[in-house]
Each structure stands twice: as structure tokens, then as C-alpha cells.
Amino acid sequence: MAQPLFSLDGQSLITPQSVSNNFPSPNQDNEPDLLRTAEAEFAIVVSIAMQRLAAGKNLFDAVRWLIGQLHDVRQKFGAAVWQRLIPIIQAHPSAEILQQCPFTRWSFEKPRGYSGDASLIDFIYGHPAVAEEVARSTPLGLDIFEYTINAPGPVAVRERRDILTRFVDETAARTGSDTEVLAVAAGHLREAEASKALAEGRLKRWVALDQDPESIDSISRQFHGTSVEPINGSVRALLARKHQIGTFDLIYAAGLYDYLTDKVAIRLTQICMEMLKPGGVFLFANFSDEMADDGYMESYMNWELLQRSEADMWRIANGSAPENTVEKTVWFGANRNIIYSTIRKLS
Numbered sequence: 001m002a003q004p005l006f007s008l009d010g011q012s013l014i015t016p017q018s019v020s021n022n023f024p025s026p027n028q029d030n031e032p033d034l035l036r037t038a039e040a041e042f043a044i045v046v047s048i049a050m051q052r053l054a055a056g057k058n059l060f061d062a063v064r065w066l067i068g069q070l071h072d073v074r075q076k077f078g079a080a081v082w083q084r085l086i087p088i089i090q091a092h093p094s095a096e097i098l099q100q101c102p103f104t105r106w107s108f109e110k111p112r113g114y115s116g117d118a119s120l121i122d123f124i125y126g127h128p129a130v131a132e133e134v135a136r137s138t139p140l141g142l143d144i145f146e147y148t149i150n151a152p153g154p155v156a157v158r159e160r161r162d163i164l165t166r167f168v169d170e171t172a173a174r175t176g177s178d179t180e181v182l183a184v185a186a187g188h189l190r191e192a193e194a195s196k197a198l199a200e201g202r203l204k205r206w207v208a209l210d211q212d213p214e215s216i217d218s219i220s221r222q223f224h225g226t227s228v229e230p231i232n233g234s235v236r237a238l239l240a241r242k243h244q245i246g247t248f249d250l251i252y253a254a255g256l257y258d259y260l261t262d263k264v265a266i267r268l269t270q271i272c273m274e275m276l277k278p279g280g281v282f283l284f285a286n287f288s289d290e291m292a293d294d295g296y297m298e299s300y301m302n303w304e305l306l307q308r309s310e311a312d313m314w315r316i317a318n319g320s321a322p323e324n325t326v327e328k329t330v331w332f333g334a335n336r337n338i339i340y341s342t343i344r345k346l347s
């Protein structure tokens with residue numbers, strides 16, 4: 001897996017310029033020819049897709065077809081050609097049409113200055129916080145949105161939120177009233193909305209750490225008076241051990257490792273393992289290399305992610321702690337678009 005070019009610094013960890021060349025280029029020698037062929041294929045695909053959108057029938061299927069075709073083009077031509085095709089797709093008149101979808105538009109425009117902010121994920125969650133933004137869309141934009149948020153990636157993201165809620169509630173059931181949880185890169189902590197353990201006051205604390213002050217403000221307002229403790233902090237500060245936040249029964253990171261190089265991911269995992277109590281669990285999630293929406297996301301949404309295979313996940317998990325001190329698993333979500341690793345620290 002190739003590594004992205006940006007460095008870790010809390011403020012600019014997630015950048016639109018991150019590279020997605022974590023998939024092979026079949027042939028480097030005839031790149032100009034391949035690019036011309038890829039452009040021609042894209043022209044055919046987009047022309048068919050635009051005709052289907054203009055016809056106004058079965059728009060859900062039309063967008064699904066386009067997303068599938070972009071995935072195929074990305075796979076077929078490989079990283080080098082795909083990287084050069086992205087700006088061509090973004091400059092095509094179809095971009096203005098597809099960016100009428102509020103989710104696609106938000107991702108492309110990046111109002112918070114970086115990719116994958118918590119409000120973007122709120123579109124996937126269908127959260128009321130973005131209802132006004134959705135309501136401002138054109139009818140065509142809403143039709144496109146109907147498919148984009150029900151594509152395999154977003155379906156997997158909603159499952160991920162539910163898995164996090166389940167892990168927190170199961171941890172509370174296992175550890176009793178002293179349960180301490182840490183969410184790294186918490187976003188808006190939407191998984192807390194459905195947590196029974198939180199609602200019933202069975203958590204000692206749920207620390208929610210994020211680099212974005214707007215996300216921290218949102219958590220502070222929504223969960224005021226509960227055991228949720230928002231902290232404006234960064235992965236960088238965690239790695240430098242600047243946050244003295246104690247130890248936890250459960251630590252998790254979702255929507256973060258997709259932007260971290262292996263080196264940083266392994267270091268962060270080691271630090272999180274150190275912050276676990278004996279018997280505690282660390283969970284991290286990553287988009288898998290089987291994800292289906294990558295071509296659409298990287299082009300029309302300008303949202304690049306580092307996809308990881310099972311072997312990539314194991315490499316990080318295996319680097320987390322000495323072998324005989326942990327129990328590790330790697331597993332896929334239901335539609336295999338997101339992959340998880342859980343590491344239990346043995347007592």
C-alpha cells in the first residue's frame with residue numbers, strides 16, 4: 001500500500017491533496033495512451049449517465065450505474081492514470097450536475113477546510129443538523145442524494161456507527177459503573193445518541209477527542225450534563241503524550257485511520273494500547289480495499305481515502321503490542337466496505 005504525502009499535524013492531517021495510489025498501475029510505460037483511452041471511456045460513461053439523468057427516470061439506478069462505472073475505470077487504468085483523470089472529471093460539466101447533491105457538494109467544497117469532516121458524515125447519518133443544507137438542494141440534487149447516501153460506503157458507515165454504540169453498551173455491561181470510554185477523532189459523537197448505557201447514566205466518562213473546535217462545540221452542546229467529556233485535541237498531541245487523560249475500558253477510532261500512514265497508524269495504536277486498562281479493548285476501523293464507491297468519491301467528491309486490506313489491518317494490529325500481551329482480530333462489516341480490528345489487552 002502506498003503512503004499519502006501529507007504529514008501528521010492535527011490541523012492539516014486530512015487534506016484534499018492526499019493521494020489515493022494505493023492500488024496498482026498495470027502499465028507505466030504507455031501512460032499517455034492509457035490516459036487517452038481512459039478519457040474516452042469516461043466520455044462514453046458520462047454521456048450515458050447524463051442522458052439517463054436528463055430523461056428523469058430511474059435516477060437511483062442511473063447514479064448507481066455511474067458510481068459502479070467509475071469504480072471500474074479506476075481499477076482498470078490504475079493509480080497513475082486515475083490521478084490524471086480526476087481533474088478531467090472534476091472539470092467536466094457533469095460535475096456541476098452531480099454536485100447538486102448536497103452530500104457530494106459538501107465533500108467537494110470542504111466548508112471546514114478538510115475532507116471527511118463530521119458534518120459530511122451527518123449527511124450519511126441523515127442527521128437533522130444538516131437538514132437545512134439538504135433542503136436547499138434542487139429536486140435533481142435530492143434525487144442524486146437518494147442514491148449517494150445509500151451507496152455501499154455510506155451503508156457501511158451507518159453500520160459502523162451502530163457497531164460503536166454496541167461496543168460502548170457491551171463494555172458498560174461488562175465493566176459496571178466505572179466504565180471509561182475514549183473516542184479518538186470523535187466528530188459529532190453521533191454513536192452516543194443511541195447508547196443505552198449513556199442514557200441510563202451507567203458510564204463514568206466518555207471522553208470525545210477531536211481536532212475540530214466546531215465538532216467539540218457540537219458535542220458540548222448536545223451532551224451537556226452527561227458523562228461525555230469533549231476534548232479539543234489531536235492525534236499529534238496523543239502521540240506526544242500531551243493529553244493526560246488516564247486509562248480506559250474501551251478506546252476506538254472510526255473515520256480516522258483512513259487518513260493515516262502505516263507508521264502513524266501503528267504508533268497511534270501503540271499509544272492507545274498503553275491507555276487501556278487490563279482487559280480493555282481498542283477498536284479501529286478503515287475503509288476496505290473492496291469498497292465500491294471510490295471512483296465517485298475521489299473525483300466528483302474530491303474525497304480521498306486510504307483503503308486497507310485484511311493484511312494491511314493485520315500489519316497495524318501486529319505492531320500494536322508484544323504478541324503475548326494482546327488478543328487480536330480483524331473482521332469485515334456486513335457489506336465488506338469497512339474493515340475493523342479489535343485488540344484486547346490481556347490482564
Ligand SMILES: C[S@@+](CC[C@H](N)C(=O)[O-])C[C@H]1O[C@@H](n2cnc3c(N)ncnc32)[C@H](O)[C@@H]1O
Pocket residue numbers: 009010011013014116117118121184185186187188189190209210211212215233234235236253254255256
Ligand atoms: C470522518 S469524521 C469521523 C467522525 C466520527 N468518528 C464518526 O465515525 O462519525 C473524522 C473526524 O476526524 C477528526 N480528525 C481528523 N484528523 C484528526 C487529528 N489529527 N486529531 C484529532 N481528530 C482528527 C476530524 O476533525 C473529524 O471530526
